[in-house]
Amino acid sequence: MKNAVKVLIFVVAVVLIATGSVFAYLGFNKPSDFNFADGAKSDTIQVNEYSGSEKEIVIPEKYKGKTVTSLAAETFLRSDIVSVELPDTLTVIEEKAFYECDELVSVKISENIKTLAEKNVELAEKIHINNYQDIISEMEPKLIGIMNVLSA
Numbered sequence: 001m002k003n004a005v006k007v008l009i010f011v012v013a014v015v016l017i018a019t020g021s022v023f024a025y026l027g028f029n030k031p032s033d034f035n036f037a038d039g040a041k042s043d044t045i046q047v048n049e050y051s052g053s054e055k056e057i058v059i060p061e062k063y064k065g066k067t068v069t070s071l072a073a074e075t076f077l078r079s080d081i082v083s084v085e086l087p088d089t090l091t092v093i094e095e096k097a098f099y100e101c102d103e104l105v106s107v108k109i110s111e112n113i114k115t116l117a118e119k120n121v122e123l124a125e126k127i128h129i130n131n132y133q134d135i136i137s138e139m140e141p142k143l144i145g146i147m148n149v150l151s152a
Contacts, residue, residue: 036063037072044069050076055103061087071097073117076104086110095119 033052036045045066047059061068070092076084077099083106084098090110095117098104 034059034063036068039066039069041069043067046070046072047075048072049074050079050081055080055082057081057084059085059087059090061089070094073097074099076101079104082106084108086113088112091115093117093120 033050033054034047035049035051037048038044039046043066045063045068047068047070049072050057059068059071067089068087069089071086071090071094073094073096075094075097077096079101080103081101082103084104085108086093088110089112091112092115093113094115096119097117098107098120
């Protein structure tokens with residue numbers, strides 16, 4: 001009987017470790033790594049803060065059945081993240097979302113972004129968007145100027 005319990009505990013431990021490894025390999029971050037808040041509409045949610053330890057971030061499209069549509073101001077403030085993949089559902093990046101993220105080298109940004117607040121100048125140096133003037137309808141003039149210089 002004692003051996004059966006030991007085997008069962010071992011099997012459960014292996015399954016839990018394997019599951020965590022699969023999620024890490026696939027690039028999923030634990031929802032608990034993010035602080036979420038209700039969005040502008042009842043079926044949307046906003047990422048307010050990232051407090052995880054992973055350096056390569058994948059933000060989910062949905063959390064608890066709600067669609068992730070925005071990054072709050074200072075979401076990744078002074079974080080040591082290296083890369084971020086934003087979901088296609090994201091339409092708003094508020095001011096200083098990536099402020100002082102000195103290690104950040106890559107941001108995969110959706111073509112669905114409609115608002116990219118002015119104080120994301122540091123972000124402009126890290127993203128590459130095709131036809132950005134067509135796909136970002138409310139981008140601040142200063143940021144457009146910086147991106148024109150970068151694409152020249």
